Amino acid sequence: xxxxxxxxxxxxxxxxxxxxxxxxxxxxxxxxxxxxxxxxxxxxxxxxxxxxxxxxxxxxxxxxxxxxxxxxxxxxxxxxxxxxxxxxxxxxxxxxxxxxxxxxxxxxxxxxxxxxxxxxxxxxxxxxxxxxxxxxxxxxxxxxxxxxxxxxxxxxxxxxxxxxxxxxxxxxxxxxxxxxxxxxxxxxxxxxxxxxxxxxxxxxxxxxxxxxxxxxxxxxxxxxxxxxxxxxxxxxxxxxxxxxxxxxxxxxxxxxxxxxxxxxxxxxxxxxxxxxxxxxxx
Numbered sequence: 001x002x003x004x005x006x007x008x009x010x011x012x013x014x015x016x017x018x019x020x021x022x023x024x025x026x027x028x029x030x031x032x033x034x035x036x037x038x039x040x041x042x043x044x045x046x047x048x049x050x051x052x053x054x055x056x057x058x059x060x061x062x063x064x065x066x067x068x069x070x071x072x073x074x075x076x077x078x079x080x081x082x083x084x085x086x087x088x089x090x091x092x093x094x095x096x097x098x099x100x101x102x103x104x105x106x107x108x109x110x111x112x113x114x115x116x117x118x119x120x121x122x123x124x125x126x127x128x129x130x131x132x133x134x135x136x137x138x139x140x141x142x143x144x145x146x147x148x149x150x151x152x153x154x155x156x157x158x159x160x161x162x163x164x165x166x167x168x169x170x171x172x173x174x175x176x177x178x179x180x181x182x183x184x185x186x187x188x189x190x191x192x193x194x195x196x197x198x199x200x201x202x203x204x205x206x207x208x209x210x211x212x213x214x215x216x217x218x219x220x221x222x223x224x225x226x227x228x229x230x231x232x233x234x235x236x237x238x239x240x241x242x243x244x245x246x247x248x249x250x251x252x253x254x255x256x257x258x259x260x261x262x263x264x265x266x267x268x269x270x271x272x273x274x275x276x277x278x279x280x281x282x
Contacts, residue, residue, distance in 0.1 A: 002117045002143045004088055010241035011191040014137035016089035019240070024091045026236040028066050031092075032099075033229035035068030039218055044072050044132075047159050047273050050212050057081040057127035060151060062144075063088075063116050063134030067096030067109060073130075074100075074108040084110045084126070086119060116144045123150050130159045135199070136192045145206040152278045158208060163218075164270040165193040170227075170256060171266035181252060185234075188241035196272045208276035219268035224260040227267040231256055 007014050012023055019027070034040050055078050061070040064085035074083045087093050090113050097111050114120060116131075116138055129148045135141045148158050165186060172178035186193055195202075200210055218226050231253050238249040259265040 002140045004115045004117060004139055007139050007191065009191055010187055010243060011137055012188060012237045012241045014139075014191045016087070016092060019089075019091075021091070023236055023240040024089065026233045028092060028095050030229055030233040031065045031068055034226070035066075035072070037226050037229075039216070039226050041072075043161060043214075043216065043271070043273060044069060046214060047161065047212075047275060048073060048076070050275055051128060051157060051159070053079060053081070053128070055080050058125065059083045060121075060126045060129045061085045062119070062129055062131050062148065063137070064096060064111075065089075065092050065133075067093075067100055067111065069130060069132045070096070070109050071100055071103060071105055074105045075103065081127075082110070083108060084112065084121075086112045086114045086116070086121075088113065088115050117147060119147055119151060121151055124153045124156075126151050127153055127156050128159065129156065130161075132159070132161045133163065135160060135195050136162045136165055136190045138192065141192055141195050141198075142202055142206060145202055145208070149207050149278055154278065154280060156278045157211075158203075158276050158278070159273065160196075160199055160203075160276075161273040162196050162271065163190075164196045164272065165190040168193075168269040169267065171259075172252075172255060173259075184238065184243040188238050188243045196274075199272070199274055203274065203276045207279050209279050210274060210276045212273075212275040214273045216271040216273075217268060218271060219266075220260075221266055222263045224256070224265050224267065228260065 064087045067085045070083045070085040093111050093113050100106050100109050138144050169182050170178050220227050235249050235253050238244040239246045
């Protein structure tokens with residue numbers, strides 16, 4: 001049986017089941033900051049609107065992290081259904097419970113700990129299953145999609161949103177323009193950097209019919225905006241992944257922050273959303 005604990009590679013976001021508290025705190029801060037950014041707010045609004053929910057659905061946020069997306073859905077005025085939020089990290093689940101309670105949503109979200117490759121939940125229980133920046137970190141995307149299909153009701157829908165992290169770049173003044181540090185970031189932050197390019201085929205192979213998609217570019221030019229909350233996290237997560245020393249990570253982030261201050265910053269990544277429906281076959 002496939003398990004996230006079979007992971008090979010240093011991706012710190014994929015290792016939240018064993019990460020130290022300092023790394024987990026940095027990850028939680030980044031997850032919450034990016035969820036508050038207008039880019040992610042737009043992304044979630046667009047795919048929730050595309051779902052045309054009747055307000056009573058049972059929704060699963062798989063790989064929920066701190067539960068930011070689960071909270072965004074639960075607090076929508078038109079939604080009166082139930083949200084289940086599952087993550088492999090007990091630390092992130094406890095953080096999610098606390099934040100949901102602080103926002104008055106504790107009675108609308110059920111938080112559970114579990115591995116996306118094998119969820120102990122009833123077959124055919126959910127109307128909608130959301131994977132928001134999950135599949136880029138899992139050991140086996142196909143297995144996770146199989147599990148999603150099992151958890152969904154007939155005609156249930158899956159939302160996959162993630163980055164094409166092989167396109168992620170932070171420009172630097174190094175002779176290679178930052179290509180070397182981009183490669184280190186790819187090792188430290190993602191397990192499946194190209195998975196969204198394969199997602200239409202993977203969805204079809206696992207019994208889903210693609211119905212809706214959107215493409216986005218998150219680019220900061222001149223000053224860091226969307227990517228600004230990543231920079232403090234990199235000081236901690238790059239050394240935690242073992243791809244840079246603390247001194248190297250600090251110097252790298254210092255240069256990026258100086259570039260932002262001098263209006264010479266550049267960072268960019270492609271992101272995609274796909275909505276697919278569970279087919280009856282199989």
